[in-house]
Amino acid sequence: MKLLPVISLTLLVCLPQAGMASKVCEARISAGDALRFDVSEIQVPPDCRQFTVHLEHTGMLPKAATGHNWVLTASKDMDSVARDAVKAGSDNGWIPPDDPRIIASIPLIGRGERGQVTFEVNALEPGTRYGFLCTVAGHSPRMRGSVRLVNQAADPSMPQPGR
């Protein structure tokens, strides 16, 4: 129980943020044997410092047959990244290595597996459109969605901090 003081301190530090509108700095997304993510848009609150995406494979097929990955890029880069992913091939888990267009990625997973990635929210520029996709060959036309930096200040129904 020597940890208790540390936990209390952490709670205190977090309280000012926790008191604001319930921001959720993570998203859960899953995909099965069909070439489809169960989520078409991920909303990132701008007051999150970091954001975590959890990916779960809910299908029955093993990784070699129908694995999935998760890649975050600017929307304008999605198609070119998908093309280069095919060149990178299965040896790289269908993710081009050290690619500056890729902001975050979750490596290839198969049946019963999970993966996750955490990225810095300030890597997303306001005004730029972002998207996510599975870059396994043939998957990206259907397995894609948008990642949106939510501008909470523009929503009058949300409580504004400091007012």
Ligand code: ZN
């Ligand atoms: Zn896939």
